Amino acid sequence: MLEQDVDITLKVIVVGNGQVGKTSMITRFAKGIFTNEYKKTIGVDFLEKRMFLKDVGEEVTYLLWDTAGQEEYDAITRAYYKGAGACILAFSTTDRDSFDAIESWYKKVHDECGNLVMVLVQNKVDLLDEAVVEAKEVETPKPRVQSVSSG
Template structure:
């Protein structure tokens, strides 16, 4: 599962979006994942921004767009507008700040309120290299009850980030492929029914 040259024609394109409170490290996660860089002094994101990475997943060439969003309350209406077209959502909280973990329920609810189609969600506890305010056991229990996978990451140490994004991208791609397959099958069934209806109509004779 290696990164591919951007000049290679991709078979699929998926969109992943990071959400969570301000200053939990969403921008740092993206910078480390896409550019393999870390800066402790990233500015807060205004609105939304994205970066692109090319991957091979399950033998498919995939263009992955990773969207960064602002965590401040005044930007949340803008952020929610991007849920609908996303294939995967990463909810990020700061392990050193309990309030950001408490807000995870709010972010989960916002996904349920806005998203029309089923979407894959992963929970990320960031800054595992620092003194934590939330235990791993507590988060794992919450993640299990919420039926979402959980990863712990460190942008400074580059811990768990590639594995987390690959897991989300793989889940999102498989869901997209399955959705395409089901739509194709449904369309074929509709065509078959229409042909049968027309053939049945031809069987009628006039006096």
């Protein structure tokens, strides 16, 4: 059997309240560009990033699905959760409500996708002088969130 190049693609959904920096974060990752002059995401946006991973000797294509954080788009964005292999739960260090909503976002993704790899990202850490979320809160997950395995 001949060895064939296999295209490895990972769909990553990025969720969290509106205005927490989801679009800024994935645009910086995918395009290397940062600006704080983004417009509100309506529904879902999509970016792609290809990276060669030395440790495994493979190129991986990340399909980054940037979902709107506003409730009025919930029915639209949840349809895009299907097929996700990973999830980024994002909140802003300057927005208490966005941190308090993380458990709800976790539940929405888990209900739609089951167990998948999820990471918690604290955005806007350059604004620590305006922080409304303490580091110890972020570093100590609530027991309910820990109880669901990501395997």
